[in-house]
Amino acid sequence: MGLIFIRTVIIFITLFFVMRLMGKRQIGEMQPYEFVITLIIADLACIPMADTSTPLLYGVIAILTVYFLHQIVCVLDLSFQSAKTVLSGRTSVVINKNGIDDSQLKANNLNVSDLIQSLRSQGYFSLDAVDYALYESEGNFSALPKKDYEKLQTSLPVLIVEEGKFDEHNVELSKRDEHYFLGVLKDHGCDELKKVLVFTVDGTGKSYLQVKGEKYEVFNLNWEEALW
């Protein structure tokens, strides 16, 4: 039984750190340690239950060990701020007044597409519709919208350039070509495509451009007619 205890502790700690390293995308709406428990508790219960050659006590001890570890994590989480950061992670502010914080996205193994998807799921279709956006430690997404943000999103923005690469499908959708958008980027002081973190355009030509390490810029391409 002592061996089961130590083996369960080892598996728990390994799973826990793997989950923490994977970032918020994998966690969903649980704290990392809760996710680890969810992963292992079902098998711990099922294997001794179904396998009659294994003493049932093996499962009971392993489950008790998981409970013991859960209680320890709870105490650490509630008592020590530094432990809380290690165990549960920090809230990541991925959009601030300057636009997208690329380093925070990367720290959580996310990209701009994931961020846009999270924004859409919250009802914000345009990157400039929010002042702040953040991923909570358990993976939930929250955003603080700008005042009258509905007026900023009259048409669906699509990604033209994401992290230095054109989205060919969306370029085609805009009925322009890559040269046209390279010209737009040049007009706004960006000579190299690879420096672009994100460039979106909506059906009316309203654009959102953020060069890596710089503040975002919103401008209008003054298209003659709305495309979508």
Add this chain to the structure above:
Amino acid sequence: MIRTIASIFITLGLILGVSFYEIHYVQTTFQTFETALRSLKDKTEHGTVNYGDGLAVRELWDTKKMVMHVWIPHIPLQEIDYQLDEAIGYLYVEEYSSALPKIEVLIGLSENLPKGYTFHVGNIL
């Protein structure tokens, strides 16, 4: 918070208590069984053994085995059953030279099985 901390110590105490009892129980039981087997081996070597001696060892094992199922997986116990039955079968037909290797295997199992349940790096990993 107090309840949580209390639950930590109670759970830890319970787990450690069960763990040390398991190690103690498994070792003591196999020591008793091994002593019986060594006695059976001596008698077999000297040709003074009889079928009843074998049955006595099996009776001892059957009593211990009932509780042993709680502590260790059933497959090693089945292996002991198998070897013991064969040894007793040879004693029944008075083929002592064939029974000896079986008893030797049983002594080996009795020595080695408890080692698999001690706190040892090899057992943990």
